Amino acid sequence: MRMARVLIIDDDVELCRLLAERLSTEDFSIEAIHNGQQGLERALSHDYALVILDLMLPGMKGLDVLRHLRERSTVPVLILTARGEDVDRILGLEIGADDYLPKPFNPRELIARIHAILRRTHYTKNAAVSLVVDDIRLDSTAREAWINKTQLDLTSVEFSLLETLLHHAGHVVTREHLTEVVLGRKLGPFDRVIDVHISNVRRKLTHAADAGERIKAVRGSGYLLIVRSEVT
Structure with a gap:
């Protein structure tokens, strides 16, 4: 699972930069897109091990990105939500997200969730x-x-x-x-x-x-x- 490709779709540019720096130390190859529609197109046109998806996005809302993504792809998705967005979290899981993490979060928790998802999908594939x-x-x-x-x-x-x-x-x-x-x-x-x-x-x-x-x-x-x- 070395250098697994991870796509971050989040309009918080600074958060994406910090996550890219932190995740790169864990042997992940990181790409970041800050627009929902562009993120969907990127996720569908490239092979990623995981997509990290914020629910509040310009261009296309995160739930719509997830809904369209699930029509054509089974790539694992970890959604990021603001605290208190319980309805959106549940809806995201019903649409097909693998797990969710509320903001603000500890980067170590995010890394642990990513490793857990990749271990499961790696086992399933093999x-x-x-x-x-x-x-x-x-x-x-x-x-x-x-x-x-x-x-x-x-x-x-x-x-x-x-x-x-x-x-x-x-x-x-x-x-x-x-x-x-x-x-x-x-x-x-x-x-x-x-x-x-x-x-x-x-x-x-x-x-x-x-x-x-x-x-x-x-x-x-x-x-x-x-x-x-x-x-x-």
């Missing part, structure tokens, strides 16, 4: 495992997931989440474990990121197969993938 549970099939090598004959349109974090649940099919997986494995960090107080990603995967499974509940929430514990062959 894993050679095929998983099948009932009518759900996942191919880690091709990064494809299917339910019956319908391919699921999953983001990278949703893919990793479904993969983790398949590995533990029929057993409860705690929110803490899912956050550590899928997001690569500890579960924080009032942290609902993993729950939004669960909701997205649930919705996509239901939409693809109209097959009812496949992921069950276990109050006070976590989530489990239902194994239908065990249901009587």
Whole structure:
């Protein structure tokens, strides 16, 4: 993962400069764009390991950039939000962001989040495992997931989440474990990121197969993938 290319889309020029200096010491190749429309075009025309996206941008708002980006790309996206923008954070996750970080933030926290995302996507790209549970099939090598004959349109974090649940099919997986494995960090107080990603995967499974509940929430514990062959 040396010299992973990271695109920063943020209109705060000074922040971009500081981040570029700090991230360059971590063996990242950094580019910065300060306009939403131009950032979208850049993200779609080049191969990046990660996009850091501010939600308040000139030219095109960050959520619109993310929405258009997700129509054509699965590149991991870490969104930056102002404190208090809870609705925008949740909407960003629902659209397809991998994680978010509120401003102001500690650069060390940003670097930790970036490393966590890249570790997950690097593992996913190089894993050679095929998983099948009932009518759900996942191919880690091709990064494809299917339910019956319908391919699921999953983001990278949703893919990793479904993969983790398949590995533990029929057993409860705690929110803490899912956050550590899928997001690569500890579960924080009032942290609902993993729950939004669960909701997205649930919705996509239901939409693809109209097959009812496949992921069950276990109050006070976590989530489990239902194994239908065990249901009587």
